[in-house]
Structures are given as C-alpha cells and as structure tokens.
Amino acid sequence: MAPPGIGSSAERRSGLPEGTSERQNIVVLDGGFATQLSCHVSTPIDGDVLWSARFLASDPEAVIDTHIDFLRAGADVIITNTYQADIDLFVQHLHVTKEEAYNLIKEAGKMAHTAVERFMEEFPNAKKPLVVGSVGPYGASLHDGSEYDGSYAATTPITTMKEWHIPRINALVEAGVDLLAIETIPCRAEAEMLVKLLKEKYPQTKAWLSFSVSQDGKSTAYGEPFQDTARACYDLNPEQIVAVGVNCTAPRLIESLISGINSNRPNNPIPLIVYPNSGESYNVEMGDDSASFRWINRDKCEPVETYIAKWLDLGVTWVGGCCRTYAIDVTRIRREVEKWKQGHRC
Numbered sequence: 001m002a003p004p005g006i007g008s009s010a011e012r013r014s015g016l017p018e019g020t021s022e023r024q025n026i027v028v029l030d031g032g033f034a035t036q037l038s039c040h041v042s043t044p045i046d047g048d049v050l051w052s053a054r055f056l057a058s059d060p061e062a063v064i065d066t067h068i069d070f071l072r073a074g075a076d077v078i079i080t081n082t083y084q085a086d087i088d089l090f091v092q093h094l095h096v097t098k099e100e101a102y103n104l105i106k107e108a109g110k111m112a113h114t115a116v117e118r119f120m121e122e123f124p125n126a127k128k129p130l131v132v133g134s135v136g137p138y139g140a141s142l143h144d145g146s147e148y149d150g151s152y153a154a155t156t157p158i159t160t161m162k163e164w165h166i167p168r169i170n171a172l173v174e175a176g177v178d179l180l181a182i183e184t185i186p187c188r189a190e191a192e193m194l195v196k197l198l199k200e201k202y203p204q205t206k207a208w209l210s211f212s213v214s215q216d217g218k219s220t221a222y223g224e225p226f227q228d229t230a231r232a233c234y235d236l237n238p239e240q241i242v243a244v245g246v247n248c249t250a251p252r253l254i255e256s257l258i259s260g261i262n263s264n265r266p267n268n269p270i271p272l273i274v275y276p277n278s279g280e281s282y283n284v285e286m287g288d289d290s291a292s293f294r295w296i297n298r299d300k301c302e303p304v305e306t307y308i309a310k311w312l313d314l315g316v317t318w319v320g321g322c323c324r325t326y327a328i329d330v331t332r333i334r335r336e337v338e339k340w341k342q343g344h345r346c
C-alpha cells in the first residue's frame with residue numbers, strides 16, 4: 001500500500017506487506033535540513049540570506065551527506081534543500097546568471113536523488129525513499145522572518161507570489177522530484193493560490209501542504225482559523241494534495257491544532273502531516289550573525305519523540321521534524337512510530 005495519498009509509481013515503492021491496514025501506513029519524514037547540515041560544514045548557516053541553500057553552490061557533497069544522514073536515520077522521504085532557494089537571491093548573492101540560478105535549483109533535486117542512489121547502494125534491500133521538493137513560502141525570500149507571521153500577505157499581491165513561485169516549482173518538477181512539500185505557509189491566500197496552481201499548471205504533480213501557525217494553537221501564522229483553512233485548501237484539490245498539516249512550530253502546540261479536524265468528515269478525512277521544530281525559541285535579539293546562539297530554551301522542551309504516539313492516535317500519517325531536529329531525532333521518531341505500529345497491529 002502506498003503512503004497515504006500517493007499512487008502509481010510511488011505506490012510500488014512503499015513495499016508494505018499485503019494486508020497492512022491504512023493506519024499502519026505511516027511515513028517518516030526527515031528533520032531540519034540546515035540543522036543537520038551544520039554537522040558537515042564549518043561556516044554559519046542561520047543568519048545567511050540564502051540560509052542552507054547557499055551550500056547547493058558551495059558544498060554539494062555536504063548537502064548529499066546531510067540527506068544520507070536522514071536516510072540512515074530511518075526517513076522514508078528526504079526534502080530538497082530549496083526552502084529558501086530563489087532565483088533573484090541566487091543572482092544577487094551567488095553572482096550567477098538567472099539560468100545558472102534555475103539550474104542550481106534543479107541540481108538540488110539531483111543531489112537528493114544522488115543521496116537516494118548512494119543509500120540504496122549501501123542498503124540494497126531498503127524501501128526506496130521518496131524525494132520531495134521543498135517549496136517554502138514567498139516570505140522566506142524576504143529574509144525578515146515574515147513567514148512566521150504572514151505579514152507580507154497584507155501588502156503583497158497574490159499574482160506577485162504566484163509569479164515568484166512558478167520558476168522554482170518548474171525546476172523541481174524538471175528535476176524529477178516525487179512530490180512537493182509546500183511548507184511553512186503562513187496564510188490562506190498563498191496556500192490556496194498554490195493548491196490551485198498545482199491543478200492548473202502541474203496536474204501530474206502531488207504535494208503536501210503544511211502551514212506555519214501562531215502561538216495560540218488554533219490559527220495560521222497570519223491569524224486565520226487553522227482548521228477551516230486546512231479543510232478549505234484540501235477540498236480545493238484532494239486529488240493532488242496528499243496531506244495537510246503543520247510544520248516548524250513547537251510540538252506542544254500541535255495537538256490543539258489538529259484535534260477534531262476530521263470529526264465532521266468521516267468519509268473524507270484529510271490525511272494529516274506534522275513536522276514540528278524542537279520547540280526551542282529563535283531570539284533575533286541575541287548573539288551575532290553566527291546565529292546558533294540565538295536558539296534558546298532547549299532545556300525547557302519535551303523532545304519531539306515524546307509526542308509521536310499521541311499524534312498518530314489523532315490520525316497523523318506523515319510525521320518528522322523541522323528546524324533544530326537532527327538525524328538522531330529522526331531515529332527516535334522512527335522508533336516511536338514502529339512502537340506505535342506494533343501496538344496497533346490488526
């Protein structure tokens with residue numbers, strides 16, 4: 001049986017035994033790409049205008065090794081290092097042409113495929129992992145943290161966002177990714193535009209849709225009711241959206257966001273995806289530009305893996321980590337998923 005929502009080519013890859021129930025079919029994602037990348041490079045990542053995407057140009061082997069770390073840790077999917085990839089920013093900060101910038105995004109897809117190939121050479125009997133193209137929000141290109149409050153939604157025409165998104169999606173699709181991760185989206189308008197764009201321009205491409213949310217445990221980052229927003233976006237394009245959910249928020253906020261989201265849709269439940277950050281806070285006032293000092297309060301956070309069983313009980317079928325989660329955290333998440341599955345064999 002395929003990971004929920006993915007059919008055809010991906011279906012053959014899941015390799016789950018026949019008769020395995022749908023609820024056994026949990027997909028483990030990777031963790032925070034920039035976080036794990038920091039184990040392979042000595043230059044600062046947080047604080048860079050291109051963030052981890054700079055390393056597509058400066059250190060492709062480190063990018064591939066980071067993907068492999070997650071695969072060895074037990075991830076079923078790896079997400080390309082394109083969250084903050086932007087053609088104009090590449091032109092400006094990497095001093096490349098537009099065409100070279102576009103090709104660099106394609107290269108990101110190829111680096112992920114190379115990681116999968118190397119992993120399969122190492123573990124020939126493993127289930128073949130999926131490559132997922134990261135489509136971060138328009139706000140990530142502004143480099144002002146506005147993807148975490150959605151403030152740009154009030155001032156940016158939706159056509160501007162759409163035109164900005166298209167080249168990167170083109171490059172990722174051309175690179176042959178298995179699906180797209182439309183992620184850390186703070187506002188309904190951008191999410192709806194992307195879901196409709198898939199239908200209009202990329203009818204063969206599937207995607208998950210994941211929001212950044214506010215601290216109240218019930219709203220998108222921009223302040224719209226999360227559950228209404230998630231349902232509306234899913235219903236616009238259930239054929240192509242494989243899951244809807246939340247990423248890069250504190251684990252403690254997840255339960256209230258997703259509880260009951262499907263209670264009025266017994267025959268048409270939304271597949272749920274959750275990949276939180278570690279729960280640490282990012283303090284923009286602290287430290288210098290080598291911003292790892294800005295992550296604070298790690299000692300006050302319950303580890304992500306302690307929440308996994310509860311989220312699976314609530315119907316989550318795609319689960320992983322985002323910022324400040326390492327490959328070791330993916331190992332722990334995988335372990336919790338396997339434990340949960342053992343307890344739910346039918």
Ligand SMILES: [Zn+2]
Pocket residue numbers: 032247248277322323
């Ligand atoms: Zn994150």
